[in-house]
Amino acid sequence: MTGQGALDHPIADGTAAPSNPLSLPTQPVTVTIGGLNANVAFAGMTRGTVGLFQVNVQIPDIYAGDQAMLIQVGDMLSAVFPAAVGEP
Numbered sequence: 001m002t003g004q005g006a007l008d009h010p011i012a013d014g015t016a017a018p019s020n021p022l023s024l025p026t027q028p029v030t031v032t033i034g035g036l037n038a039n040v041a042f043a044g045m046t047r048g049t050v051g052l053f054q055v056n057v058q059i060p061d062i063y064a065g066d067q068a069m070l071i072q073v074g075d076m077l078s079a080v081f082p083a084a085v086g087e088p
Contacts, residue, residue: 004029004053004073007045017045017052027074029055033083034067036060043073059085 007023017023022044029043038057046054055071062085069083 002051002053003076004043004045005076011045014050016050017047019047022047025053025073027076030072031055031057032068032070033057033060033085034062036062 004025006026009021009023024044029040031038042056046052064087066082067085068080071078
């Protein structure tokens with residue numbers, strides 16, 4: 001994902017994100033899957049890459065199959081996209 005907005009530790013354009021310190025968004029990150037809130041375990045720039053924002057979530061208790069997923073950073077919303085959810 002790209003376009004996460006301001007970071008607590010800004011990174012110069014064209015520079016890979018560092019491992020230490022991590023660069024995290026200054027706005028809250030929320031994720032819904034199938035209309036249910038997903039616990040965000042990590043949201044920040046992917047270390048060692050240029051311009052890639054990583055969001056790790058815990059899948060909510062929902063039935064298997066394609067589910068609509070939406071990521072929000074502050075007041076900015078992603079497009080809705082499918083997330084394949086497997087059996088527990």
